[in-house]
Amino acid sequence: MSLSQMARSIHESVTLKLNQTAALLREKGEPVIHLGGGEPKSKTPIDAIIACTGVLNSGDIKYTPPDGIPALKKAIIRYTEEHYGRQVRPENVVASCGAKQAIMAALIAILDPKDEVIFPAPYWVSYPEMVKLAGGVPVPIVPEDGSFYPTLREIEDAVGSYTKAIILNSPNNPSGVMYSRDFIGQVVELAARKSLYLIMDDTYNRLVFDGRAPINCYDFSTEDLEQSKLLVINCVSKMYAMTGFRIGWAVGSRELVQAMATIQSQQTSGPATPSQWAAVGALNGIQNSIEALRLTLENNRNILMDQLNAFPGVHVTRPDGAFYCFPDFSNYEKNTQKLSEFLLQKVRVVTVPGREFGMEGHLRLSFCGTAKEITQGVERIRWALDPTA
Numbered sequence: 475m476s477l478s479q480m481a482r483s484i485h486e487s488v489t490l491k492l493n494q495t496a497a498l499l500r501e502k503g504e505p506v507i508h509l510g511g512g513e514p515k516s517k518t519p520i521d522a523i524i525a526c527t528g529v530l531n532s533g534d535i536k537y538t539p540p541d542g543i544p545a546l547k548k549a550i551i552r553y554t555e556e557h558y559g560r561q562v563r564p565e566n567v568v569a570s571c572g573a574k575q576a577i578m579a580a581l582i583a584i585l586d587p588k589d590e591v592i593f594p595a596p597y598w599v600s601y602p603e604m605v606k607l608a609g610g611v612p613v614p615i616v617p618e619d620g621s622f623y624p625t626l627r628e629i630e631d632a633v634g635s636y637t638k639a640i641i642l643n644s645p646n647n648p649s650g651v652m653y654s655r656d657f658i659g660q661v662v663e664l665a666a667r668k669s670l671y672l673i674m675d676d677t678y679n680r681l682v683f684d685g686r687a688p689i690n691c692y693d694f695s696t697e698d699l700e701q702s703k704l705l706v707i708n709c710v711s712k713m714y715a716m717t718g719f720r721i722g723w724a725v726g727s728r729e730l731v732q733a734m735a736t737i738q739s740q741q742t743s744g745p746a747t748p749s750q751w752a753a754v755g756a757l758n759g760i761q762n763s764i765e766a767l768r769l770t771l772e773n774n775r776n777i778l779m780d781q782l783n784a785f786p787g788v789h790v791t792r793p794d795g796a797f798y799c800f801p802d803f804s805n806y807e808k809n810t811q812k813l814s815e816f817l818l819q820k821v822r823v824v825t826v827p828g829r830e831f832g833m834e835g836h837l838r839l840s841f842c843g844t845a846k847e848i849t850q851g852v853e854r855i856r857w858a859l860d861p862t863a
């Protein structure tokens with residue numbers, strides 16, 4: 475075996491692997507219900523399709539600047555002004571192959587060996603692996619009270635001489651919870667005080683429920699953007715249901731963003747040209763698809779909550795946004811890898827084991843499918859765990 479230590483230490487994305495498992499079983503005609511997925515069912519907005527096919531039809535599809543075409547940067551600048559109230563310049567913006575590459579490029583740009591990155595658990599499965607890929611050390615913070623809400627003290631206590639960055643993701647994958655305004659404000663202030671990078675992963679920021687407004691981290695940042703170590707990540711993947719286009723972006727200081735652009739110039743030469751135009755179409759086009767998706771997800775969340783609240787022995791925290799919830803099944807089985815495999819074998823329901831998100835005993839259930847899939851999926855889980863119920 476001559477693979478690098480790095481290659482051997484990195485785990486495959488369990489959620490992407492589960493997508494493949496579900497697809498293979500479906501191909502064989504198995505009646506699979508996929509509650510493990512991470513993408514909305516809705517179609518790509520028409521404005522994105524028009525913009526993308528326009529460039530495809532021109533046949534003129536060439537390299538672009540590695541940090542994005544000017545039209546995409548312009549659309550991102552407008553988005554930042556509208557949704558964050560911040561005026562930024564093209565040098566403060568880098569477009570990437572999804573939010574994933576933006577975060578990865580940021581980590582490569584800021585981490586030296588042994589540098590640590592703090593993030594609260596439960597966390598998106600990719601954070602630990604991405605930190606390791608960038609040569610750093612992941613430092614997950616598991617809230618002591620068993621909730622999904624770390625305290626500022628827990629975050630601050632984890633800051634040491636090697637800490638370089640904090641990642642916050644709200645609404646959170648996998649729990650769907652939004653951290654409070656106070657908490658986000660305190661973390662922004664802590665990062666500035668300790669001179670740490672703060673990567674705000676706002677992938678689900680527009681998909682929030684119960685009349686709540688997205689929380690804008692810039693509300694708490696008094697620093698000039700060029701002096702600030704705050705980096706805001708977004709993407710078209712979830713809000714426009716455009717996961718396959720692979721377009722995300724980051725907004726931050728010129729120094730960091732330009733370093734990320736240089737890294738991308740050697741990694742990918744930038745995102746695919748037709749995808750960039752599709753993102754321009756989505757960002758500049760009619761915006762009603764986001765609200766339609768948000769309403770569908772809120773309705774699905776309500777259906778799922780009703781079912782889980784009536785599920786004996788299962789504890790669930792109500793998601794405030796995104797399309798995941800993270801119920802505690804430890805009364806049935808503490809080892810959720812085993813539980814997830816059992817549910818797939820026994821009733822063909824795909825779930826994601828909590829261990830992958832840094833919290834055993836929980837399963838991540840997605841509610842981005844249809845209401846019928848959600849209802850039937852939970853019914854099957856209930857029957858599998860207690861056939862007499």
Ligand code: PLP
Pocket residue numbers: 512571572573574575598643647675677709710711717720721722
């Ligand atoms: N950040 C979080 C919290 C996510 O859940 C995901 C995808 O599941 C991403 C980033 C990656 O988004 P993209 O598909 O744009 O790379």
